[in-house]
Amino acid sequence: MVTPTHTTTFKPFFIGDIEISVPIALAPMAGHTNRAFRKLVREIGDCGLVCTEVLSSNTLNNKGTRQKSLEKFPWDSVEEYPMAVQLFGNNPQTVAEAAKIVVDNGAMIVDINMGCWVPKIANKGSGAALLRDVSTARAVVEAVVQAVDVPVTVKVRSGFEDGIVTAIPFAKAAEECGVKAIAVHARFAGQGHQGYVDWEVIRDVKAIVNEMPVIGNGDIITPEDAEEMLTRTGCDGVMVGRGALGRPWIFKQMAHYLRTGEHLPEPPRSEKAAIALRYAELNLQYSSIPDYPTVLQMRKQLGKYNLDEEGSLAIRNQLVRVESITDIETLLKPIIASGV
Ligand SMILES: Cc1cc2nc3c(=O)[nH]c(=O)nc-3n(C[C@H](O)[C@H](O)[C@H](O)COP(=O)(O)O)c2cc1C
Structure with missing residues (x-):
């Protein structure tokens, strides 16, 4: 039952032709959001989109390591629908080839990681380091969009260097290239996962794009957080990471609150x-x-x-x-x- 005063913030959206029926996504988290955790989230329900842990484009391109990588990070596109497979890399052709490989293995959405700040990835120019330069980041997504016929999405931070917001011009460029959704973790790379999340960046990204859905991310823990981010930034969906660890029922609680304005009790x-x-x-x-x-x-x-x-x-x-x-x-x- 929707409370009479509650204006619902629950609105499905589309990534290409894939309906995201619940506007709440599970964030990719290396070492956590493996197939088992994603299946658990799916069994409990009300999560709109799940994403694999990040896979290396170089490893996938190498015939010797490809199979091992696919086995280490398995997915099931039917059981987990809708889901994205996330890739990192900085060479447009390498990432595009990796995208073809994951699509051949059932990926229905390919997500490009432009948020990872850990030195092993960012020092090689991948992950969040791609945001140092909009044209390089654009070249990567353009190559991937041209290589595959499934929707391509990107997950970004506000920017790489502190205070330099590249997410906004990049979002515009990405949409022009045919990217079908962008998730914005509104922190700079140097912040890691701590410190201030600047919702204005999410609002500004939403304001600059035309049709492309924007998914806001960063410190969404409670149903109220989800509703507030949707309302204040105008984003199309929210993405929950750490708030779902040890609480995979959080999607149900958030979705219920967005639909009705009422809280589901914590499970016993x-x-x-x-x-x-x-x-x-x-x-x-x-x-x-x-x-x-x-x-x-x-x-x-x-x-x-x-x-x-x-x-x-x-x-x-x-x-x-x-x-x-x-x-x-x-x-x-x-x-x-x-x-x-
Ligand atoms: C342990 C851990 C692993 C992560 N791994 C990835 C990853 O593989 N790909 C990615 O795009 N983001 C990764 N992230 C970032 C999350 O997707 C998310 O953007 C971040 O945790 C902020 O959201 P939250 O405050 O809801 O946790 C990771 C975060 C954590 C804490």
Whole structure:
């Protein structure tokens, strides 16, 4: 039921001919948003768009490493629909070739990473470093748009150097080249993931483009944050990263709030524990590596599920030390069985 005073901010949008029926996307996060986590988010529902972790265009172009990369970062375009596969690289032809490879492997949207600030990527001129120069960034997206017949999107920061906002002229150039959506993490590269998120950049990007949807990103944690960003910047959708870790039900809560102005309750502890267990099972199902290292990789997210009674960290402290699915079940099953 929509509350009588609530003006809904819930509006689907399109990326090319793909309908994004819920205007809330899961942000790509290396080491977190693997196929298991994306599947979990899809099972819970109300996420409009998911995206793979970032894949290296160079690695995909190299026949010796291609298969391993595709196996390490798997996706299922039917089960995860709609989804984007994200690439990084700085050479237009290399990124375009990589785009063809991922499309041949089922990618329905290709996203170009222009947001990554970590030295291993940015020092080589890829990721956010592409935003140092609009014409280089444009050449990359132009080559990709020409190479594939699926929608191409870009994820940018405000700019590379502090205070120099290249997202705005780049957004215009990208739309002219045929890019079908842009996600804006409104921080500069040097800020990493901390500090002020400047929503004005998102608003200005939205104001400069014609039809191309703009997705706002940065510190969206609560349903109110999502609604406020949509309202204040005019963006078409919001993208949630860290706010979804250990809380994959956040999309449902946000979508409900945007639709109705009302809050869904936080899931009870037993339900959260069941979701955490499902996360662990999906990871073991989809992992391309043995169970033990897979479990070690899960620890950082399992520890975020907030399953402890008020004032305690006992469950959390054990979840970040688990070594097997049996350890995980031993901790979670009693909470699930409690039903509260
Ligand atoms: C651990 C981690 C890994 C990330 N990996 C990627 C990535 O692979 N590609 C990308 O475009 N952004 C990546 N990001 C940035 C996020 O997509 C997002 O822009 C950023 O976290 C801000 O959104 P948030 O405040 O909702 O988390 C990553 C962020 C984090 C915290």
